[in-house]
Amino acid sequence: xxxxxxxxxxxxxxxxxxxxxxxxxxxxxxxxxxxxxxxxxxxxxxxxxxxxxxxxxxxxxxxxxxxxxxxxxxxxxxxxxxxxxxxxxxxxxxxxxxxxxxxxxxxxxxxxxxxxxxxxxxxxxxxxxxxxxxxxxxxxxxxxxxxxxxxxxxxxxxxxxxxxxxxxxxxxxxxxxxxxxxxxxxxxxxxxxxxxxxxxxxxxxxxxxxxxxxxxxxxxxxxxxxxxxxxxxxxxxxxxxxxxxxxxxxxxxxxxxxxxxxxxxxxxxxxxxxxxxxxxxxxxxxxxxxxxxxxxxxxxxxxxxxxxxxxxxxxxxxxxxxxxxxxxxxxxxxxxxxxxxxxxxxxxxxxxxxxxxxxxxxxxxxxxxxxxxxxxxxxxxxxxx
Numbered sequence: 584x585x586x587x588x589x590x591x592x593x594x595x596x597x598x599x600x601x602x603x604x605x606x607x608x609x610x611x612x613x614x615x616x617x618x619x620x621x622x623x624x625x626x627x628x629x630x631x632x633x634x635x636x637x638x639x640x641x642x643x644x645x646x647x648x649x650x651x652x653x654x655x656x657x658x659x660x661x662x663x664x665x666x667x668x669x670x671x672x673x674x675x676x677x678x679x680x681x682x683x684x685x686x687x688x689x690x691x692x693x694x695x696x697x698x699x700x701x702x703x704x705x706x707x708x709x710x711x712x713x714x715x716x717x718x719x720x721x722x723x724x725x726x727x728x729x730x731x732x733x734x735x736x737x738x739x740x741x742x743x744x745x746x747x748x749x750x751x752x753x754x755x756x757x758x759x760x761x762x763x764x765x766x767x768x769x770x771x772x773x774x775x776x777x778x779x780x781x782x783x784x785x786x787x788x789x790x791x792x793x794x795x796x797x798x799x800x801x802x803x804x805x806x807x808x809x810x811x812x813x814x815x816x817x818x819x820x821x822x823x824x825x826x827x828x829x830x831x832x833x834x835x836x837x838x839x840x841x842x843x844x845x846x847x848x849x850x851x852x853x854x855x856x857x858x859x860x861x862x863x864x865x866x867x868x869x870x871x872x873x874x875x876x877x878x879x880x881x882x883x884x885x886x887x888x889x890x891x892x893x894x895x896x897x898x899x900x901x902x903x904x905x906x907x908x909x910x911x912x913x914x915x916x917x918x919x920x921x922x923x924x925x926x927x928x929x930x931x932x933x934x935x936x937x938x939x940x941x942x943x944x945x946x947x948x949x950x951x952x953x954x955x956x957x958x959x960x961x962x963x964x965x966x967x968x
Contacts, residue, residue, distance in 0.1 A: 622653030625939035628868035628900025632659040638905030658714040659692035690717035697736040712741035721760040744784025764805040777815035780949020789824030868900030887925035894930035
C-alpha cells in the first residue's frame with residue numbers, strides 16, 4: 584500500500600491513539616536501541632516515498648530489511664512534482680526530471696511518516712528513526728513547522744532531513760523563494776535543531792552542475808561558513824556534497840599544469856581536520872556517489888585511506904527510494920564492496936553501524952528529553968516555546 588492511500592481520518596486517528604496511549608507520558612522514554620544480531624549495516628539515508636508521495640508500506644520495508652539491516656532512518660521527500668495536463672498530457676510524472684512543471688513543498692509527508700511509524704508495534708519502532716522533512720528551508724516560519732510536528736507527534740521523530748538547499752536540477756524547479764546557505768531561515772532551523780538535539784541530514788551540492796574544471800567548488804565557502812556557525816548541531820552532509828553531475832574534482836596534470844585544485848578528497852580532509860567542524864559528519868549514500876568511490880582501485884584506495892584516518896565521521900546510507908525488492912535495496916550496499924574490503928575492520932564497522940548508533944541514539948535521547956519538557960507545556964498553554 585502506498586502512502587498516497589493515507590486518508591486524513593487515519594492520520595487523525597493515529598494522533599488520537601497517540602493521546603489515548605499517553606504520548607506525553609512516553610515522550611521522555613527511549614525505546615530499546617540495540618541492533619539486530621548479525622546486522623551488516625544501519626541505513627542512515629532512506630526514503631519511504633518518492634516525488635509524488637507514493638512508496639511502499641513500512642511493513643514491506645521491514646521484510647526487505649530482514650536481518651541484514653539493523654536500523655534505518657525513515658523519511659519521505661519534502662517536494663511534490665506538479666502534474667499539469669498542458670505540460671505532459673496523460674503522462675503522469677513521477678520524478679522531477681519527468682516534467683518542466685515546478686515542485687512544491689508537501690508538508691503532509693511528515694504526518695504520513697508519523698502515521699506509518701505509529702502503526703508499528705513498539706519493538707519494530709525501535710528499528711526506525713523517523714525524520715521531519717516537510718518544511719521550506721527558505722521560510723522563516725520553517726522552524727515553526729518542525730516545532731509543530733514534534734509537539735503533535737511526540738516520541739516519533741529523531742531528526743530533520745534529508746532536506747535540500749542546492750541540488751542539481753531540483754533547486755531551480757522549486758516554487759517560491761530559492762533556498763540558500765546564507766538565508767537566516769536556514770540558520771533558525773539549524774539553531775533549533777541544536778537546541779532540541781535533532782540530527783540534521785543536509786543535502787547541498789558542493790558545486791554547480793557542469794562546473795568548469797579550473798575553478799574551486801562554488802558553494803564550498805558558504806557551506807563551510809554555515810556549518811561553522813552551528814557547532815552545537817549534529818549535522819550529516821549528504822553524499823559528501825556530490826551529485827549526478829556534480830563530480831568529485833581531481834588534480835590532473837597537462838600542458839597548462841594542474842587543471843583543478845583542490846581535489847574532492849582534499850576538500851573533505853580540510854573539513855575533517857578543522858576543529859570548528861567536529862560536529863559535521865558525511866554520508867556516503869546514493870549509487871551516484873558509490874560509482875565515484877569504486878571507479879578504480881586508486882579511487883577505492885584513496886577513499887579508504889581518508890575514512891581509515893577519520894572513521895568516526897562517515898556513515899553509510901542507501902538513499903534508496905521506496906525499493907520494491909531486496910535486490911534494489913541492497914544493491915547499493917553491495918556496490919560498495921570494494922570499499923568495505925579496503926577499510927580497517929574497526930573503521931568498516933563504525934561506518935556501517937557504530938556511527939549511526941552513536942549519533943541517532945544521542946538524537947533520540949535529547950529529542951525525547953526536549954519533548955518531555957515542552958510538550959506538556961504546549962498542552963497546557965496552547966504552544967511550546
